[in-house]
Amino acid sequence: MRSRLSGPFVLPARDIVRTPGEMREHRLTIPAPEKWGEGLVAVPQGKDLELDARLESVHEGILVSGTLDTEYEGECGRCLREIVAPLEVEFQELFEYPGEEAADFEVQDDHVDLETLVRDATVLALPFQPVCQPDCPGLDPNTGERLTESGSAQQAPVDPRWAALQNLTDHGSASDAARDTEES
């Protein structure tokens, strides 16, 4: 027995079933129904999932493809700093018309349910070893303190502008030191 389709990830396909070549696009924003991911980082429950889905009618069923844009949160795998970063996920799957053999993804009552497809693709796209920045130096093995400049536990998301500011600061102090040397 198939359970009745329901939920925000269920999209109608009634107007394109059995008409190969027809196509419909759906753009919707759905709050994550639960936490997606079990690692150092995950998409938290309630985070907006911006879904762009294209439903194409093909001979065997409905071909669903698209992208999902969201953010993941968690800890840097090296320094344990809180990180928030954008995540773009691509997905594609053929939802087959019900036939003799059960398929993993099927058109049901002229609808397709994207939740499993999108959730699995999102979890797979999460970084296995997330870092707050590509060259994060991590923690001092002796003191356990962060080997970064400030050492303060910033809760702010990783932002390239912070890195740019950091470069400016480094440059500033370096040229100051050079000037001092020249003057003496």
Ligand SMILES: [Zn+2]
């Ligand atoms: Zn880090």
